[in-house]
């Protein structure tokens with residue numbers, strides 16, 4: 001068949017509006033679509049699943065199963081097709097409004113969502129904006145200037161971008177910053193259901209406290225944590241080590257940021273919080289015409305936060321029927337009757353109190369293939385090798401463990417204080433965790 005003709009036929013529908021920009025005097029009505037220059041993503045109005053409500057969102061142009069990665073008005077749906085996206089009267093903010101026919105000045109129009117850039121915004125207050133949908137799936141508002149600039153210059157003119165306001169998905173090259181340090185709402189919230197993009201009760205964010213980790217919550221309950229980045233992998237997801245991702249993790253006194261890249265740019269990939277409350281890593285499989293969800297977390301009892309309680313260790317590879325929880329070296333079950341009934345949530349306590357014994361010949365027992373315990377109260381010691389770190393830990397009676405912070409270079413360590421929370425082991429991957437025990441435990 002004539003490939004030109006085929007291309008023409010395939011193009012008929014999605015190509016009626018192939019522009020990727022909205023200038024300050026233009027608008028996008030329901031039914032119109034903005035398409036990124038390489039056609040990877042589209043912006044427009046959609047109805048999710050069985051719902052008839054209308055939302056403004058961004059989806060993959062070429063994935064035949066409608067997959068929306070960002071929603072503007074997730075909590076403010078439109079009941080009909082009267083939605084319009086346009087700039088405000090100052091040409092500054094993008095505004096989504098509805099319900100007044102095509103008359104933006106009408107008092108009957110309702111504003112459902114806005115980019116909300118303050119008038120005093122440092123990046124060129126007063127000037128007019130234009131919006132562009134990038135091939136990365138990012139909708140950016142740029143200060144409109146003479147088109148004598150390159151793409152890299154444009155980054156200086158960005159006033160707002162959808163990547164800073166994620167819905168439920170992380171896309172490659174989206175910069176994830178910790179909320180506390182920047183004050184931005186970079187918290188992912190799952191959809192309520194496949195028919196309703198409203199904020200569900202599962203959330204996911206980068207917690208910058210101690211050594212940064214991703215945290216998954218259901219309501220106010222912490223369900224799962226990724227573990228810290230150890231230079232090779234997120235310590236709770238050792239299977240993700242490898243060739244697919246190009247991970248850029250920055251963690252210093254000024255910033256905690258993570259940018260995930262994908263080595264092969266032809267891979268269509270996203271990470272998202274599923275309405276059922278787990279994190280999913282999904283890649284589009286063109287041959288099978290479906291999403292391949294290679295990982296989801298949590299997916300076994302040992303993945304659940306604090307499954308074996310404080311100072312417990314979860315080992316899912318024991319013989320069938322055997323309880324997966326045990327105590328870390330030097331500890332015994334706090335409430336042994338609970339443990340006998342296969343409930344480890346009360347955790348473990350020291351066999352002998354450490355405080356009275358501190359500085360009396362303690363040493364460390366190595367737990368191999370471990371998921372690094374919760375580092376929320378841990379301390380990163382950059383540049384410290386493991387033997388220096390051991391000494392550092394021994395100096396402080398509340399230091400309970402240490403470990404390498406960078407498996408790539410072997411330089412840098414983390415010291416942990418107090419109860420060790422949410423330790424588990426992996427069959428493959430994980431890393432050495434050095435747990436402080438007294439001289440009796442060492443058999444000295």
Ligand SMILES: *[C@@H]1O[C@H](CO)[C@@H](O)[C@H](O)[C@H]1NC(C)=O
Pocket residue numbers: 076077078079098099110
């Ligand atoms: C949609 O309909 C609901 C229920 O009638 C109403 O509460 C809501 O305000 C309507 N939304 C808009 C944007 O008109």
Ligand SMILES: *[C@@H]1O[C@H](CO)[C@@H](O)[C@H](O)[C@H]1NC(C)=O
Pocket residue numbers: 103104105106107
């Ligand atoms: C838009 O609404 C305003 C206020 O209700 C009215 O004065 C104006 O004539 C309307 N414009 C159009 C094009 O309908």
Ligand SMILES: *[C@@H]1O[C@H](CO)[C@@H](O)[C@H](O)[C@H]1NC(C)=O
Pocket residue numbers: 252253254
């Ligand atoms: C943090 O910011 C300060 C002030 O801008 C700068 O002097 C310092 O070098 C930065 N530190 C790092 C690790 O980038």
Ligand SMILES: *[C@@H]1O[C@H](CO)[C@@H](O)[C@H](O)[C@H]1NC(C)=O
Pocket residue numbers: 379396397398399417
């Ligand atoms: C030991 O470490 C804890 C936790 O970081 C800290 O609060 C405490 O001041 C340290 N104690 C000493 C003696 O350094």
Ligand SMILES: *[C@@H]1O[C@H](CO)[C@@H](O)[C@H](O)[C@H]1NC(C)=O
Pocket residue numbers: 229230231249406408409410412
């Ligand atoms: C780990 O060490 C390597 C090699 O020195 C360095 O490039 C990388 O940035 C370090 N990673 C972290 C997370 O510190």
